Amino acid sequence: MTTPAQVMLRAATGLNLSKQVVDRAIRARVVSVSARDADDYLERMTPEELTALVELVVVPESWFYRDQQAFHATAGYLKQQLQLDPNRLLHVLSLPCAGGEEPYTMAMVLLDAGIPADRFMIDAFDISPVCVARAKTGVYGRNAFRNQDLAFRDRHFEEVSKEAWRINDAVRRQVRFQQGNVLDLTMARRAAFYDVIFCRNLLIYFDKPTTSAAVRNLDTMLKRDGLLFVGYAEVPSLCANGFTPLQYAQAFGLVKNAEAALRKKACEVAAPAPARAVKSGPAPVPKRPLAAGGSPVTAASPAAPKPKPGPAPVPAPPPAPARDLLADARRLADLGQLKEAERLCRDHLAQQPEAAEAYFILGLINELTSKHAQAQDYWKRCIYLQPDHYEALCHLALLADTSGDAAGAAALKARAARIYQRQQAS
């Protein structure tokens, strides 16, 4: 059962926090403010105290050049934009920015790529005032430098004391830090302002409705043809909320669906469509990634080769009734009709006992009711039957993360990333 403190913190941050994490944070604050007990503490809650409590539940984990392909993809994209209009001022958003490692990396990569300092500006937000203050100081210890190649540190930092490096002013000037919540509606005032948005490693901690609310804000702030970069496990949520993945290897970039459709159309105009052998019929069903809602997503990319005329596509057979059961189960689960969704999955399994997708949906249903052990069991069965089930691997990684199994989580993430890359390439 969700406690009132969990509800309060979720309303403040969007984070889907376990009772243990919340109770631990409250115990620490009870001691700090000399409250009698948790009830006494919660009764005396103020906005300032809530901010202090939030500090104890956020995960401000970040480092320089983390998943660096996204930064290089951004540099390439922004250079293209400047070729089209050299007088433009380009805007990048890093939300959440944690201690500033991500936006500073962005600034270093863009400067190193030869983009003039007066052609781009980076805004960086995080809900945590402590993170924002740390980012503004620009001083970092060893933990922020986890990459093998540290040449960037020699170029852009100076050592200020033993094991502490301060970022140069030339890089600092490119980033504006501010406290901010991705769920705050006033964010949307920056409508169509950003050419590129980084929102990495936050949405995985949100539930579905919260993710949708956050994505709505990001969507509003992103220019029509802008790029959005997320963490690898967050791609499916974005697909379910109006975005299409691009084929930058390991960068996990997406564009708005409407923009993807336009790019696809431009490709079709450029290359004559192959003659169709069959007049009408259902379109071929692309392989994964699937949107969380169950609909397949076609990847469109500026880097994607133009379609070549080739053999006419073979129309897929009409969907089998068993497949409809699963689509219905997903839909019902989305609507919160979990019992009915579960029944459909079991009916499906009665017909096809090796249906990995049915086990995947059963995992989701159990996760939604906080039955984590059962969810894990179903997702394990899913990947046993279908070892490249990307979403199941992501969910298992998240479960391992939240239960403190960092090594297990890292292995599952690496496996999911490999599969994602393979699927993008195919």
Ligand SMILES: C[S@@+](CC[C@H](N)C(=O)[O-])C[C@H]1O[C@@H](n2cnc3c(N)ncnc32)[C@H](O)[C@@H]1O
């Ligand atoms: C794991 S860090 C990710 C930092 C960086 N994007 C990266 O990938 O390295 C997650 C950050 O999200 C911030 N955060 C949590 N909830 C937030 C919210 N609702 N709005 C903005 N930031 C939030 C936390 O304070 C934390 O610094």
